[in-house]
Amino acid sequence: MAMDLAIQLMQATVQVEQPLGDGTRTVGTGFLISDPTPDGRPRTILITANHVLEGMPGAAARIGFRFQNADGSWSYAPQPVEIRDAKGHELWTHHPSRDVAALAITAPPAFAKAAIPLNYLAGDDTFTHYQVEAGDEMMALGFPRGLAANQAGFPILRAGRVASYPLAPAKIFPTFLLDFSVFPGNSGGPVFMTDQDHRHDPTGVQDPQFIAGLLTQQVELNHERLEIGIVTHAKFIRETLARLDDPQAPATMVAETPVEGAKAASAEEAATAD
Template sequence: MVMDLAVDLIHATVQLEQPLGDGTRTVGTGFLISAPGADGKPRTVLVTANHVFQKMPGATARIGYRIANPDGSWSYSPQQLKIRDGDGRELWTHHPNRDVAAITIKAPAEFAKAALPMNYLAADDTFDKYQVSAGDEMMALGFPRGLSANSAGFPILRSGRVASYPLAPAKVFPTFLLDFSVFPGNSGGPVFVSRGVRPLASGVQQASNAAEAAPADDGFIAGLLTQQVELNNERLEIGIVTHARYIRETIGLMQNPLTQTTLAEGMTAVTGSKTASAEEAARE
């Protein structure tokens, strides 16, 4: 079986929405990660931007599952996802410093299978190891303005080039820029590098095999889209991506909330003169 991270992430990416009661709705994007719980049992985790859930005032959101039919067609089948308890308390876990959220879900069996393992999330050394730099192409999945690729509810796949330098270390540069148009509804979507083929020592190209290849040989999730950049109400067609390290940390907080204080205290402070940055001009 050929491993194609783009196709796998398309299956693992879902639309999140909440009707606001006035004919409008709040829309965002999420994707599924398979991360064992503290007891070692399988667990499906929905990852998105923290502000996606925060902008949903109600207790339940809708998660856009898709169902494969026997004739090869697909049906869009959204289901309720409880995000707040009866007292209005948040049921998701969020990173103390970064716009990342995660929540355990009970997904239909086919969606639980689509969730990607934790080791597809880029680690601190992934960008250096694979020499990711400014100008490299990355892909992003999402639902711009709440639109999907088709009536089955699949996400829209787009691409852009890394527009900032340097990219590492993540502790110092927790976000990076991607040169592509961002719209409301894209927030929370995965940004990734996909390698459908990998080079052999002889120089011959061979399709990656999921059973043999290391995750980074197939590609990796670089982060999630969290903001668009605007200046004086003008969209600059630049997206801000939060490094996957902070997705890892957020999932870790689900098992050990006490580490939240440690993460907050470990935030790097920058003092002295500095230039105006795209991140400071960003809009959700």
């Protein structure tokens, strides 16, 4: 049976936060990818926007893990993860030109099992292969303003239409627009397509289920939110993961004209009272 990517990503998406010591916290979104080491050992990687981790001044962040109890209920149990060493050096790997970060973590077994296989990240030819176009629907997961869907700490699912053209190739168009309401705290969340009912693989091999990228910015004009998100292509997640094992691994350097009014859906702006 094919994996239901929406349900799996609901389980693999986590809140990333850091208390600031003054009754507030910075909040972002991340999701877990299963990316074995070169020698085949299992490894769980937290993917988020680079600015989420950069905006956290302390040495440790908290990841919002969730655990299912014997009676079917869920418990929300954030656990610390080191993001800087004793000298303040970053422990995560980031893409040299895009707002993407990757951090190897030790996750509880249930979460390590929920991590999404690497091959679900869109590649260079995914959009062309599945004929993804402006107007197609994608979904996004996140924690707007640090808000979860319930006390168990699951992310909030939203959907929106692809709002820009053209979409590929990523080396020329590294981001695309998605028509949905974005708030601080959404940064780093996965944007994905799972359209099993209406679109099919032209080769007949499988229905399209893939992570298209991650949410990195929102668009504002004259201090007004336009309810448009900016999504960074999954190609750059793949390149960032490659640099975990080889810091000199090739990375696409893109000179992009910024979107007018683009503003990071930043963790810093998601400061909320505990």
